[in-house]
């Protein structure tokens with residue numbers, strides 16, 4: 001007994017997996033979506049979630065084609081048009097303003113659980129995807145024409161392609177034996193929602209401090225969501241402080257920007273690392289999102305890369321179908337692997353280099369020369385801005401505003 005058959009079985013319904021499910025099903029591809037934990041309803045009356053993401057304009061265009069962007073904007077999110085980068089050694093800040101780079105906005109701050117919930121709602125409402133939830137992956141038995149997938153519940157299904165969007169500890173990656181290169185940073189990101197004397201005017205602010213960057217991301221009520229990267233032991237110490245002590249330290253670290261802190265919510269920390277899978281496609285199985293790559297959050301690109309993977313895979317499959325390829329044929333998967341792996345590695349290694357540059361001693365020639373070059377070079381600033389906006393030269397068409405139906409025509 002092989003169970004029901006699908007074109008694509010997606011494992012993991014986080015922000016990336018749900019977006020992929022919508023894009024593929026809207027493109028006429030039959031989809032099973034397997035998720036271990038049913039997403040929790042989003043309550044707009046609740047306080048802001050601790051996990052937020054800076055969603056690039058390219059990612060917003062992808063989520064729009066997946067049908068969820070309007071739902072998100074109708075709830076709550078905060079666009080930002082300016083990014084201010086300070087290096088913490090008294091040099092004038094580097095400003096990125098959207099209009100200078102011909103962008104309407106640099107990004108939008110969205111709570112992770114809101115994005116996931118809205119995408120999940122679209123998938124459920126359109127009724128084009130079979131949901132296996134709560135359930136999780138037990139094993140994959142690869143075959144030449146299709147793969148057999150066994151779930152922990154004992155249910156089985158077959159699919160021409162299995163897509164692993166099951167996060168950094170991906171079971172799909174593990175059962176397929178795909179290896180990763182791993183760099184531990186011995187750093188944690190401390191996250192928290194804070195309010196300052198002055199309301200955040202819609203600026204993503206980042207200061208590079210010894211030990212790691214501190215970022216304030218604007219929320220729709222004028223407060224900010226912070227990500228404070230610290231050496232792991234320091235992050236644990238900050239987590240254990242009472243609110244008054246914590247606010248005093250954060251005030252010092254962010255001094256001069258928007259006045260003093262007035263409020264601070266619960267705190268949490270996340271370990272930071274870089275992980276790069278050695279391949280994103282093998283034996284009718286592909287990886288995307290954090291299952292394929294984990295990058296340092298200093299430029300807020302993790303989920304943006306994952307959403308670009310979802311768009312890229314959709315494009316590869318729809319384009320392949322137009323030229324007569326079957327779903328999951330080796331040629332399509334090779335193209336996806338080359339394209340998305342090179343994009344993610346470029347971004348991940350760029351973040352790694354930036355992190356090393358800013359981690360260098362404040363007076364080191366490398367750091368001073370590096371910053372001076374970026375400050376003076378319009379070309380480098382434009383390249384950073386376009387890539388951060390998800391609109392670099394190899395961006396998926398869906399990120400640059402193409403409609404999903406346009407990919408289904410020759």
Ligand SMILES: Cc1cc2nc3c(=O)[nH]c(=O)nc-3n(C[C@H](O)[C@H](O)[C@H](O)COP(=O)(O)OP(=O)(O)OC[C@H]3O[C@@H](n4cnc5c(N)ncnc54)[C@H](O)[C@@H]3O)c2cc1C
Pocket residue numbers: 011012013014015016017034035036037052053054055112135136137165166167168170171172189190191227270271288289290291297299300301302303304305306
């Ligand atoms: C401090 C911090 C700040 C960040 N800020 C940003 C930012 O500003 N912008 C940005 O782009 N990125 C940011 N990121 C990165 C971003 O959060 C991740 O890249 C993103 O959450 C990954 O999404 P995903 O859907 O790939 O994986 P996940 O969110 O991990 O989702 C995986 C899903 O798979 C399910 N699952 C797992 N195993 C199984 C299984 N065996 N069977 C079935 N289901 C399974 C899980 O339940 C989950 O729903 C940040 C990260 C950190 C740590």
